[in-house]
Amino acid sequence: MPNSLFGPGIxxxxxIERWRSRLPVRRASDGEVIGWTVAHDTSAQDExxxxxxxxxxxxxxxxxxQCVPIETAIAHLEDRGLASLSAPHWTKAPLPLESxxxxxxPQEDWPWRRVLMTQLDDNRVWIRPAYPSWPERLLExxxxxxxxxxxxxxxxxxSD
Numbered sequence: 001m002p003n004s005l006f007g008p009g010i011x012x013x014x015x016i017e018r019w020r021s022r023l024p025v026r027r028a029s030d031g032e033v034i035g036w037t038v039a040h041d042t043s044a045q046d047e048x049x050x051x052x053x054x055x056x057x058x059x060x061x062x063x064x065x066q067c068v069p070i071e072t073a074i075a076h077l078e079d080r081g082l083a084s085l086s087a088p089h090w091t092k093a094p095l096p097l098e099s100x101x102x103x104x105x106p107q108e109d110w111p112w113r114r115v116l117m118t119q120l121d122d123n124r125v126w127i128r129p130a131y132p133s134w135p136e137r138l139l140e141x142x143x144x145x146x147x148x149x150x151x152x153x154x155x156x157x158x159s160d
């Protein structure tokens with residue numbers, strides 16, 4: 001999916017029509033879902049047409065490759081789909097972060113914070129601060145999947 005965060009603290013809504021176009025990519029050895037291919041553009045042609053391009057997204061819904069042929073997307077997911085979940089991500093979040101915080105509606109004064117994914121199921125991914133303050137040390141927040149409207153995989157300027 002394209003970068004969902006444009007500018008500091010400005011979040012774009014998840015394109016549900018694109019998300020509904022996803023097709024699972026499974027690991028050959030055990031059938032575990034390692035990510036999805038998602039139509040790069042909802043106005044694009046049929047997936048059976050030559051030149052059809054997709055985004056490869058990990059199980060949390062965050063892009064690992066964009067605007068590539070399906071075969072290339074599958075190769076990216078086999079190589080980095082699950083591994084990308086262990087990498088740090090960034091979100092706008094207050095300090096301290098609290099369990100009631102709605103990260104989908106960031107405030108202007110919230111800093112960029114590094115977070116880690118701790119759990120994942122079919123509908124949610126749980127995150128925690130990478131460098132928690134004392135009140136945050138046991139905190140985990142569930143986020144709906146796809147989480148690309150809240151998390152970004154690259155470090156923004158002025159982040160922790």
